[in-house]
Amino acid sequence: MAERAPRERAKDFNPVTLGYTKEEAAREAARCIQCKKPLCVDGCPVGIRIPEFIKKLAEEDYAGAVRILKDKNDLPAICGRVCPQETQCEALCVLGKKNQPVAIGDLERFVGDWAIGSAMSASDTVSKQKMFEGRKAAVIGSGPAGLTCAGNLARAGVDVTVFESLHLFGGVLRYGIPEFRLPGRIIESELRYLKNMGIHFVSNVLAGRTISVDEIMKEYGLVFIGTGAGLPKFLGVPGENFNFIYSANEFLVRINMMHAFDFPNYDTPIYVGKKVAVIGGGNTAMDAARSALRLGAQEVTLVYRRSENEMPARRVEAAHAREEGVKFMMLTQPVEFLGNEKGFVRAMECVRMELCREGDDSLRCASSPSSDSHFIIPVDMVIVAVGLLPNPVVPSLTPELKTDAHGYLVIDSDFMTSVPGIFAGGDIVGGDTVIEAMGMAKKASEGMLRYLSGEK
Ligand SMILES: Cc1cc2nc3c(=O)[nH]c(=O)nc-3n(C[C@H](O)[C@H](O)[C@H](O)COP(=O)(O)OP(=O)(O)OC[C@H]3O[C@@H](n4cnc5c(N)ncnc54)[C@H](O)[C@@H]3O)c2cc1C
Ligand code: SF4
Incomplete structure (x- = not known):
């Protein structure tokens, strides 16, 4: 292409x-x-x-x-x-x-x-079934999992309402993945198609806070939770609180959702340094690094603790990042951030890593620091993109929902949570990609229809 x-x-x-x-x-x-x-x-x-x-x-x-x-x-x-x-x-x-x-x-x-x-439009392609007409369901979260579940239920004739905490719909598609990979107009068009199917979309509703999951369940009788993994992980090393150390999520939300990419039409505050380090090797790290370049950084270095073979990012995105000028520093791990007297990051102390070939998973095997390999990289901005944890809002405010040790919602083979009638899928149960989230949501919607018909 x-x-x-x-x-x-x-x-x-x-x-x-x-x-x-x-x-x-x-x-x-x-x-x-x-x-x-x-x-x-x-x-x-x-x-x-x-x-x-x-x-x-x-x-x-x-x-x-x-x-x-x-x-x-x-x-x-x-x-x-x-x-x-x-x-x-x-x-x-x-x-x-x-x-x-x-x-x-x-x-x-x-x-x-x-x-x-x-x-x-949906009327050209979708023939709605009548079997579940008159039944209602609520979907919490409008990422790919929520949208897929909503679409499948609507096809079966269910009257679906999607609740989203943000002011725009689409989840990571909207706030995480930048315009140069996924233009907003494409998301809008796919959403229009779903709206044409009769799905209702309600923004600015933080389920659990604005309205409890219990209240939603009482009103709708059937609920899907697709609240994703929006909680950024950090490295937990000294100095991580210096100014101009961002989580990738915050950086990307400012760019994509708050339109910092569209200056001067939008005057969203965003700082981009001259020497930027992005920590991580996934799609999020690539998106952050390439966005920083586009916003004027002079040098962007991707710092990853394993080698390029182990990077979870799509190969094509890594290749694009390299072509555009992002430097790759592999087998390197920051151990401390150093700041100036005003509290702004000025350097990173790193350690060289080596791959351990022993574990049972040689592809993503653990890496361990080589001895005596500390060195300093001067930086004036850092973006931490070392992974995400399940969004804790709904589980923490709905104690009846069981979670595992990592905070993911526990589900059965039909994707039903520990509360009858409440189903879940996507990153909130442990997914990792758009299509995985959609696959889970599809299975969950089938479970939900079985539940509605009394088979479950
Ligand atoms: C920067 C970035 C780039 C990525 N690139 C790719 C890629 O190229 N290819 C790929 O396959 N995957 C990619 N991924 C992963 C992929 O985007 C996710 O796996 C996928 O979006 C998960 O879908 P989801 O619907 O489960 O959750 P999300 O997309 O996270 O959507 C969850 C939604 O729920 C909302 N929400 C949360 N809590 C509440 C609440 N209490 N009430 C109401 N709404 C709530 C959130 O605001 C959000 O809109 C990327 C991820 C990131 C962060
Ligand atoms: S595997 Fe699928 S895409 Fe590939 S040639 Fe066969 S039918 Fe076509």
């Missing part, structure tokens, strides 16, 4: 990748050999009928391709941009054994974008 030149794109928040033309999409679709037993489908957590949508695409029946995609996935233009297809459907594509697998994600994006461009 065509991309903008790294030097040009690293200066703005416009999309990095440009999408397929019709001809490119047709060429790629024609590579699919329409396997009788399509392994690619096994790799898709929401079970998209991949060869069928690709066939329609090859036949230039775009509306037909949209119908097949939307039958299993309400967010194709989003998933086509951010899902790690390389470790899921594409990883199982038979063509990948000898050659490049079919670029399923890029084709999905093409079809999703075509649906948006042609203003296809």
